[in-house]
Amino acid sequence: MTIEAPAPLHAPTHAPPQPLQAPPRPDAYPALSAYLSRSAPVPTPASAPPAPEPVRTPRLTPRTLRTGILTGIGTVCLLWGVQAVPSFRLDSLFAAGAHLSGLLAGYGVLVMLFLMARVPAVEHGVGADRLARWHALGGRYVLSLCAGHGLLALCGYAAHTGADVFSAAVDLLGYAGVLTAVLGTALLGVVGLTSARAVRARLPYETWRALHLLTYLGAALAFAHQLVGPDIAGSPLTLWLWAMLHASVGVLLLWYRGVVPVRQALRHSLRVREVRDEGPGVVSVLVQGIGLDELRAEPGQFFRWRFLHRRLWHTALPFSLSAPVRDDTLRITVKAAGDHTRRLRRLRPGTRVLATGPFGALTAHRRTRRKVLLLAGGVGITPMRALFETLECAPGELTLFYRAGSEAQLVLREELEEIARERRANLHFLLGPSDGAYDPLAPRALRALLPDLAEHDVFLCGPPGMADAATASLRRAGVPEGHIHVELFRF
Numbered sequence: 001m002t003i004e005a006p007a008p009l010h011a012p013t014h015a016p017p018q019p020l021q022a023p024p025r026p027d028a029y030p031a032l033s034a035y036l037s038r039s040a041p042v043p044t045p046a047s048a049p050p051a052p053e054p055v056r057t058p059r060l061t062p063r064t065l066r067t068g069i070l071t072g073i074g075t076v077c078l079l080w081g082v083q084a085v086p087s088f089r090l091d092s093l094f095a096a097g098a099h100l101s102g103l104l105a106g107y108g109v110l111v112m113l114f115l116m117a118r119v120p121a122v123e124h125g126v127g128a129d130r131l132a133r134w135h136a137l138g139g140r141y142v143l144s145l146c147a148g149h150g151l152l153a154l155c156g157y158a159a160h161t162g163a164d165v166f167s168a169a170v171d172l173l174g175y176a177g178v179l180t181a182v183l184g185t186a187l188l189g190v191v192g193l194t195s196a197r198a199v200r201a202r203l204p205y206e207t208w209r210a211l212h213l214l215t216y217l218g219a220a221l222a223f224a225h226q227l228v229g230p231d232i233a234g235s236p237l238t239l240w241l242w243a244m245l246h247a248s249v250g251v252l253l254l255w256y257r258g259v260v261p262v263r264q265a266l267r268h269s270l271r272v273r274e275v276r277d278e279g280p281g282v283v284s285v286l287v288q289g290i291g292l293d294e295l296r297a298e299p300g301q302f303f304r305w306r307f308l309h310r311r312l313w314h315t316a317l318p319f320s321l322s323a324p325v326r327d328d329t330l331r332i333t334v335k336a337a338g339d340h341t342r343r344l345r346r347l348r349p350g351t352r353v354l355a356t357g358p359f360g361a362l363t364a365h366r367r368t369r370r371k372v373l374l375l376a377g378g379v380g381i382t383p384m385r386a387l388f389e390t391l392e393c394a395p396g397e398l399t400l401f402y403r404a405g406s407e408a409q410l411v412l413r414e415e416l417e418e419i420a421r422e423r424r425a426n427l428h429f430l431l432g433p434s435d436g437a438y439d440p441l442a443p444r445a446l447r448a449l450l451p452d453l454a455e456h457d458v459f460l461c462g463p464p465g466m467a468d469a470a471t472a473s474l475r476r477a478g479v480p481e482g483h484i485h486v487e488l489f490r491f
């Protein structure tokens, strides 16, 4: 079933291209303005400085980051190559393999930490969900390299001394830095094991996260081992470079995961302004603070929210902004998915909030074409709602497809219809069960609604299953991969 907004939907195909236009001012949406001003705002101290002009932040593209990581791998191999002593003796071959895998494992641990350092240029260019996927994939390689390094070193030592494997292992533990390496690898192993899909699904998120903090200890122990190994300690230059690389990543982690959140908390003094029922299991939370323009949050981005409420303070949950930042107010719209999201309904105005961010790369900067299709699945509508209001598009060139199980599950419907009317944008609700006979996301169905679909940039947000199916459909419908920009609501 497709419900269309009552507004004029498609611009005539023969119409000449219209100039891009900025979206109307926020107060052009009377219902939205009324919504935001419904309750008294938390007073802002008169001394608050004026908000600065928004500045475009630097961003690293996924391709640049990938190239950087691969260049690092190449450099590590080169470092190994210039130090390797050519020999075809069995113990030397084992030793060479051990050195290479050890160097690559050490570099890999560093990359894993960097990916999670929350550096804005990386977060805003690559996207938190993609970073998390690369981190998960890279983690498997790093663990394999660690295990390979240990095994090769053991075999090399046994071949060199002629001892059996057990005696060789006991001997090796007596060498400087080997015990720390074993402990570090064991800790990284625990982290890897608890991150395996089957195990992680059984663990509460907070337990998994607490265990994941062992990575830092594991990495520190592995680093101590590398400092006494011949590859790094062999030359003062490599030792200095390796130490500087580790120190830089350590500083980034400390700064962006420690200092910045504290600074943001002190500067912005966020508090819940209002909690609003948006339908079955869905609430919007309006959070007000000071100087929020300084955050430079863009429509499509998300924050990690920690509500200082008795049963919520211990976890920071990711939620996208469901409206652009306005009047020092941030808005999120949340569907009850588990214990924590269910508790948001009970938040009281005035509750303190710690929010870190903004994160996410599903923003206007990804755009490459005039025409834009926003495709939302379920509660994935939240960042799309903010983009629907703000993306600069001529009338008829902006379209929103909103996939939901039924009409009752549509969230923020009135707002979407108002924006569609105001901006003369196209709005289609694609309703029906996901296992129904008719698939509204099938290529033919998508093209029937939007015949020039292939000329659009597509911004897509929804649960992983829906996002995968929709991406495959869009590709079959002729949308090039580079024009499909996806964010998953799962790390």
Ligand SMILES: Cc1cc2nc3c(=O)[nH]c(=O)nc-3n(C[C@H](O)[C@H](O)[C@H](O)COP(=O)(O)OP(=O)(O)OC[C@H]3O[C@@H](n4cnc5c(N)ncnc54)[C@H](O)[C@@H]3O)c2cc1C
Pocket (backbone or CB within 6 Å): 128, 205, 302, 315, 316, 317, 318, 319, 320, 321, 332, 333, 334, 335, 336, 337, 338, 339, 340, 341, 342, 379, 382, 383, 488, 489, 490, 491
């Ligand atoms: C980038 C991003 C943006 C999101 N935006 C929205 C939004 O605008 N509106 C909305 O309703 N939902 C959004 N979500 C989903 C939302 O974060 C989860 O539904 C919520 O965290 C579940 O919390 P819970 O403890 O109630 O549920 P649980 O049943 O405890 O968790 C359900 C699943 O949510 C994930 N999860 C739980 N806690 C966290 C956490 N602290 N950090 C990361 N993932 C966690 C885990 O994968 C878990 O298996 C977003 C998710 C991501 C990744």
